[in-house]
Amino acid sequence: MVKRLGTGTLLFENMPRVEGFASVVGKKESEGPLGALFDKTEYDSRGGCETFEEAESRLQQEAARLCMEKADLRAQELDAVFAGDLLNQCTGSSFGLMHYGAPYLGQYGACSTMAQALLMAAVFTESGAADHALCVTSSHFCAAERQYRFPMEYGAVRTPTAQWTVTGAGSCILGKSRGKVAVRAAAVGKIQDMGVTDANNMGAAMAPAAADTILRFLHDSGTAAEDYDRIVTGDLGLVGSGILYDLLRREGVDAEPLHDDCGLLIFDREAQDVHAGGSGCGCCASVLCSKLLGELESGVLRNILFVATGALLSPTTAQQGRSIPSVAHLIHLTAVE
Amino acid sequence: MVKRLGTGTLLFENMPRVEGFASVVGKKESEGPLGALFDKTEYDSRGGCETFEEAESRLQQEAARLCMEKADLRAQELDAVFAGDLLNQCTGSSFGLMHYGAPYLGQYGACSTMAQALLMAAVFTESGAADHALCVTSSHFCAAERQYRFPMEYGAVRTPTAQWTVTGAGSCILGKSRGKVAVRAAAVGKIQDMGVTDANNMGAAMAPAAADTILRFLHDSGTAAEDYDRIVTGDLGLVGSGILYDLLRREGVDAEPLHDDCGLLIFDREAQDVHAGGSGCGCCASVLCSKLLGELESGVLRNILFVATGALLSPTTAQQGRSIPSVAHLIHLTAVE
Numbered sequence: 001m002v003k004r005l006g007t008g009t010l011l012f013e014n015m016p017r018v019e020g021f022a023s024v025v026g027k028k029e030s031e032g033p034l035g036a037l038f039d040k041t042e043y044d045s046r047g048g049c050e051t052f053e054e055a056e057s058r059l060q061q062e063a064a065r066l067c068m069e070k071a072d073l074r075a076q077e078l079d080a081v082f083a084g085d086l087l088n089q090c091t092g093s094s095f096g097l098m099h100y101g102a103p104y105l106g107q108y109g110a111c112s113t114m115a116q117a118l119l120m121a122a123v124f125t126e127s128g129a130a131d132h133a134l135c136v137t138s139s140h141f142c143a144a145e146r147q148y149r150f151p152m153e154y155g156a157v158r159t160p161t162a163q164w165t166v167t168g169a170g171s172c173i174l175g176k177s178r179g180k181v182a183v184r185a186a187a188v189g190k191i192q193d194m195g196v197t198d199a200n201n202m203g204a205a206m207a208p209a210a211a212d213t214i215l216r217f218l219h220d221s222g223t224a225a226e227d228y229d230r231i232v233t234g235d236l237g238l239v240g241s242g243i244l245y246d247l248l249r250r251e252g253v254d255a256e257p258l259h260d261d262c263g264l265l266i267f268d269r270e271a272q273d274v275h276a277g278g279s280g281c282g283c284c285a286s287v288l289c290s291k292l293l294g295e296l297e298s299g300v301l302r303n304i305l306f307v308a309t310g311a312l313l314s315p316t317t318a319q320q321g322r323s324i325p326s327v328a329h330l331i332h333l334t335a336v337e
Numbered sequence: 338m339v340k341r342l343g344t345g346t347l348l349f350e351n352m353p354r355v356e357g358f359a360s361v362v363g364k365k366e367s368e369g370p371l372g373a374l375f376d377k378t379e380y381d382s383r384g385g386c387e388t389f390e391e392a393e394s395r396l397q398q399e400a401a402r403l404c405m406e407k408a409d410l411r412a413q414e415l416d417a418v419f420a421g422d423l424l425n426q427c428t429g430s431s432f433g434l435m436h437y438g439a440p441y442l443g444q445y446g447a448c449s450t451m452a453q454a455l456l457m458a459a460v461f462t463e464s465g466a467a468d469h470a471l472c473v474t475s476s477h478f479c480a481a482e483r484q485y486r487f488p489m490e491y492g493a494v495r496t497p498t499a500q501w502t503v504t505g506a507g508s509c510i511l512g513k514s515r516g517k518v519a520v521r522a523a524a525v526g527k528i529q530d531m532g533v534t535d536a537n538n539m540g541a542a543m544a545p546a547a548a549d550t551i552l553r554f555l556h557d558s559g560t561a562a563e564d565y566d567r568i569v570t571g572d573l574g575l576v577g578s579g580i581l582y583d584l585l586r587r588e589g590v591d592a593e594p595l596h597d598d599c600g601l602l603i604f605d606r607e608a609q610d611v612h613a614g615g616s617g618c619g620c621c622a623s624v625l626c627s628k629l630l631g632e633l634e635s636g637v638l639r640n641i642l643f644v645a646t647g648a649l650l651s652p653t654t655a656q657q658g659r660s661i662p663s664v665a666h667l668i669h670l671t672a673v674e
Contacts (some may be wrong), residue, residue: 002464002465007415007416050463053657082609090435094528094650095659097528098529106444108427108443120457123464127460127465129339129460129464132343189440190443312426312428313431316425317390320391327431
């Protein structure tokens with residue numbers, strides 16, 4: 001059963017296990033600091049497909065396939081698939097996963113979608129609704145760029161606060177008992193909106209959501225930041241991470257020494273010219289499903305908070321001058337014997 | 338606990354109850370056959386807002402507010418909100434609900450989103466993750482038209498197979514024990530793709546998904562179509578409903594005498610010039626949260642299957658000539674006491 005520690009803060013009494021995980025990334029991501037940890041690199045930005053959007057679907061399809069392979073499960077054994085992406089109407093997921101024929105539940109939390117999918121899979125597993133639930137999310141630089149910003153051919157200059165959308169996908173399967181990493185607890189995010197309207201500064205828009213969720217989780221669970229080996233946010237980048245430290249310090253929490261950000265881990269900011277860091281549903285998903293779960297499995301890490309953040313805007317709302325509401329979902333992952 | 342009757346087919350042992358429901362619709366919908374059953378009509382298509390998109394957010398905000406009022410609950414008492422819509426990046430939901438400050442989990446299943454949200458809320462309630470979970474979805478004719486088809490000012494002619502996007506929203510709250518209507522069982526949809534590429538004939542694209550989910554549920558639950566008072570699909574319209582009957586008859590199931598479609602219930606097709614019927618995330622949501630739950634509550638209906646269908650395409654995939662993958666989620670609703 002799931003125990004509620006507070007509004008939206010959940011404790012999983014049977015601790016669903018990670019049965020397998022896999023990541024697929026693009027060429028630029030493979031050249032970054034985590035390059036050796038990803039399962040597969042797709043060197044062609046169209047992935048052998050006709051369009052960038054189709055290529056993104058392929059990333060998701062491949063990540064799910066490799067994940068099933070590593071978990072020694074077939075698609076017919078999946079009770080639920082939780083998936084999402086940034087493309088309009090989440091077509092990266094629907095087109096990427098339809099051929100598996102598994103029960104499909106599309107999720108939308110922008111770049112927080114991987115944490116949301118894990119949370120759903122954990123509740124399904126804990127409740128008996130699923131023996132095996134697959135999570136997968138993706139993003140693609142070219143598909144995102146032309147949807148959110150400018151046509152690729154335009155070669156637009158980027159602001160220093162802008163983040164670089166990761167080309168990649170990450171997938172993991174939660175189940176009842178197999179596996180060395182477990183989901184211990186989670187916190188569902190509440191939407192925060194501080195009035196930021198600059199769509200080229202997502203980190204600033206999302207930091208308050210991360211701070212709110214982290215503070216609420218620490219309070220509800222009766223734990224301190226120091227009780228965890230790392231607090232890893234999804235895609236705040238350089239600007240957002242700094243704001244997060246400030247917001248947490250105001251509440252007496254010093255997260256800086258414990259903090260990593262997937263958007264800063266995946267690229268070498270200076271050498272790879274990605275400005276404030278990486279972003280996109282595929283960023284924290286591919287970092288989680290390579291480095292983070294790998295280090296939890298091998299015992300390098302014992303206990304982490306994975307906090308994925310999402311900016312819930314669209315190009316339309318940005319053009320209409322509206323602010324950027326954001327959300328952050330938190331997953332407490334722990335190593336088990 | 339949740340019992341799995343088959344892959345994706347779920348039985349809720351404690352039967353989460355509907356604690357309240359509400360609907361808000363536009364002027365055209367209020368003039369249809371169900372007009373008197375909706376809680377509120379918004380006569381201005383901009384709803385006093387600057388844009389159609391903002392107006393859609395307001396529909397969702399109002400439906401959720403009225404639903405909480407009728408259930409005698411405050412936003413602070415909600416453990417989870419499951420919401421979705423058709424706008425790019427689901428901004429109808431994020432902008433409409435952010436001010437409530439409740440734990441937020443965005444869902445995307447196109448026009449099937451209301452059934453998906455109910456399924457999630459039922460699993461959360463059953464597992465202990467939520468005492469009260471709110472579901473809400475919306476659509477808006479003008480916002481959908483200009484996003485999926487043409488600018489409103491263009492006055493494009495519609496094909497006979499086209500459906501009319503409903504301006505409306507429906508909301509309901511699931512809880513543990515209060516209420517005369519319960520969620521007994523559910524089936525998660527599997528994506529179906531029969532190669533239909535005509536984005537003006539969604540009914541044809543979605544009918545195979547509805548047939549697959551209904552047949553799977555009847556098989557897994559060991560029940561027959563005749564065991565239910567009604568089988569109500571979400572938005573197959575006239576064309577899709579006919580195809581559904583054919584597909585089910587091939588498997589020995591005669592659903593026609595038991596069948597209603599929300600897209601056909603909400604409008605008077607002839608008098609209101611809506612071609613093949615209504616559609617949109619707000620169509621089956623507003624029909625469910627007025628006529629259907631009302632009739633279950635009053636005892637007119639005892640036992641129904643609510644089967645919402647969604648076409649998982651985007652304008653981009655349609656322009657790229659791709660087919661229309663579809664999904665249908667099923668909820669078995671029953672009167673209790």
